Amino acid sequence: MVKMKVPFYRHSLNNLDAMKIADVISSPFLTSGPVCKEVEAQLCDYFAVKHAKLVNSWTNGAVATLLALDIGPGDEVIVPAMTFIATANVVELVGATPIFVDCDPETLLITPNQIKGSITEKTKAIIPVHMYGQMCDIKAIKECLPKDKKVFIIEDCAHTFEAKFNGNRPGTFSDVSIFSFYATKNVTCGEGGAIITNDAKIYERIIQSVLHGMSASAADRFKEGKYNHWGMEHLGTKANLPDLLACLLSEQIKLVDKKLSIREEKANFYKSKLKNSKFKIPKEQNNIIHSRHLFPIGVGMKNRDQILNILSENNIGVTVNYRSVPTMNYYKKKYNIKNEIFANSYQWGEETLSLPLFPSMSQSEQEYVVKILLDKIEPMVGD
């Protein structure tokens, strides 16, 4: 068989996008200005929400959100054990305590069952993650939260922009939803993100907490041709997205649903070819639209790392999304966490790997990946 080189991911920005950056450079405004405003309106439209704020990463957007919700030392925030470290790190960064919950072994998502036992008087928020592009049941999660006190729901939408659960997009049942436009995400401007909410009060706080806590943005400080003083009531961080990057988003948002049908075709190809194999594929719930961000498979714990090497030797780009967060030394040591406590997350984290999946992936690239998987890797799949 001819050896091919298949990257894990290939972005699809092009010369037209370069021209958009050139347009911003030739305008007087480089940082958050008119381009951001336009994209924010586009986001409100797409998600049918009242407010949107572009940020320079999911991570900084989440820190700004936790600050805006006054979450800090003494507070607990529930996070999945099976996620990218950023979901828990932001809780640590504001001085609050992440309370990990295990995932469902089949869907890899958190469910009300796992969450219920972790709620205490100190619980201020929960950050459900729509892993790989499959949404959690946010409505069910909301129903399992205490009725006599506010527990904020902050959706981690880093893996999804275009997904739906029972016809609903992110942002429908939560207080805040946060997206990532990092280089490999379905919608990208290299580094970036967005926060959406229907709550005017939360939005007012967020637009300050993304900008040092200042009471007026750069654009607003110079409104009507004169300088306006600003104040500071609350502590903030620096999380605003510049127009220089925001200009890359508009076209992608317009095309995101069309691109999804291409991602869907590629995912279905993998699914049909691997259906009767020993590879484990995450279970999908009914009545969902999956954003097909990542295509992880389970290959058993025993040979996973060797399998990663063999795929790399065959020029196939692979990653691991993710090893369970509480198995990372920082968390393991700080909270004295044993691997067995979050057994489903631990097991999946030690047996999973993600296959290449991106819209410009060619048929022959995908056939090559499947061939290597079935010929060389499947015989190695263990427990």
Ligand SMILES: *Cc1c(COP(=O)(O)O)cnc(C)c1O
């Ligand atoms: C990528 C990612 C993040 C962090 O996004 P940044 O924009 O890089 O900060 C957070 N959560 C999940 C699940 C992610 O995959």
